[in-house]
Amino acid sequence: MKKTLILYTGGTLGMRRSESGYIPDADLEGALERLLQDAIGQLPSYDFQALDPLLDSANMQPRDWYRIATLIRDNYSQYSGFVVLHGTDTMAYTASALSFALQGLAKPVLVTGSQIPLREMRSDAYNNLIAALLLSGSDEIKEICLYFNGKLLRGNRAVKVSSGSLDAFTSPNYPCLGEVGIQINIDRNALLEPGDATQFQIPESADGDVVLIKLFPGISSLFLSKVIEHRPRGLVIETYGTGNAPTDDCAFTSQLEKATELGIICVAVSQCLENVVDLGKYAAGSALLRAGVIGGLDMTSEACFAKLNHLLAMGYPIDKIKELMETSLCGECTPS
Template structure:
């Protein structure tokens, strides 16, 4: 039987309501007792490293999680991390970049409802995550509502429903039904084990980044503040890459950021299909500068990748190259 390490960090899945609202409460043994049968599938060991609501997640805790996987890597065949849903997609992306050449499954899961609640999704999600962690597959994944999602492609799109997560701009890795795993065979090939893979733990993250969502009438002065205070900014543009250039002239401010050495990543507010700065006149003007293309990456992955990249280099050309180079299927073009 394979050996699985279950790493608990809190979240709704482990919550209880003792009169003051849901707060993380249950330990690993409590969780496993409510998922009968999984101990017949594998040898499973637990490690409780955090007990937080995932709204309180931060990059330091990402490092703790990645460190736990790295320290125990040779002793286990797969890893399951229980986590709150609100920031789960950020964490799955961050672990993908920090655990370079990962050659085992790391499966993150959680629940919309506490494991003590009637009709909870916690039992099924945890069971599915453990089953998938037993597979011969490489990468970081999210298991939720019977679906397995590439860790850099997941987004939480619903606040209450059980199908809270969506795989954006990328097929689902697999689905799990009645305990059986059904793969997308074309995608499965991208996550096959590599015989020569050596795990490298890259823990240096630069958190001095900002996500800025454009809106009609945004004051350009915000860019003067960004230029002084941040090393990187992710601009959520309109549509396929639209940035205002008349009246409220944002284009010239973006150029100033680039000239000052700030890493500027342009993405879209739209959920699917990504950006293309070659379509409109303003985009072509920006594209001649050192704009970093997010392509079809989602914002959660871009945040983690920008932190990881700036932790490796402050050279803008190198940052641009690293961001635009696909890692574990995080972008398709």
């Protein structure tokens, strides 16, 4: 018999109205029992566990990613699949982080949520939850997935693209793993090949101290210098196009050189949803390469941030981290 563990972290799906707006509702378990009672026998059986405290996903921190990963690790042998109920705002970050913490996974983990609370009319929560539960019983899926509005996406390839549509997520640089409509269609060729063994990696110190900045016209070297003064261990830079930056400003590239000399690992991703970073394509990108910046290939900003944070939190040497940032660990990027 298939059995799923539902981990409720908070988020819109389980929220209720209050005087100050929607807030997490701790009574979701009873609501789910009433809602799913007619589907008994058609879905995997499940246990329900709520995080304490429940979190709006805007309040999620790296330590919360690893709290979720720890719960999956500690219950791994008892369940055939897992469903993580999560807010949409940072869902792509959490799905990415879980993929790095739970490498070599041999069971499905579905991260899902909703745009409208379960208790409200026209809620998308029911369909998302039912589909995620069904998929959690799959023998084919052996990775961290994000499921939303009929689309099964690789967790570390997903991005949120809408706050006003039920079709809130997409996977710009990798095909959907499957679609749930009248039929459930899984693209077996797109699924991650299972590893030889589980390689769960949950660091003792969750925060790798990574900063994410977005380039914009007029960005000054002073701005970058203030970021570097903070001495983060990692810096993810959302560049233009294929990895371009304002390199006419020598002081700007000098700050990046200073950062790499200080041991700060700098990785360039693209502001374009559909992208592949190639720092050698244009002179404006080559200057970053000479400054010691690493190209983030076709990773999303969320996946790059979570990956760099994870590698730093795990305590790998700088040279090893640089190598791994350009290596696909769990399908998060397409190697060049």
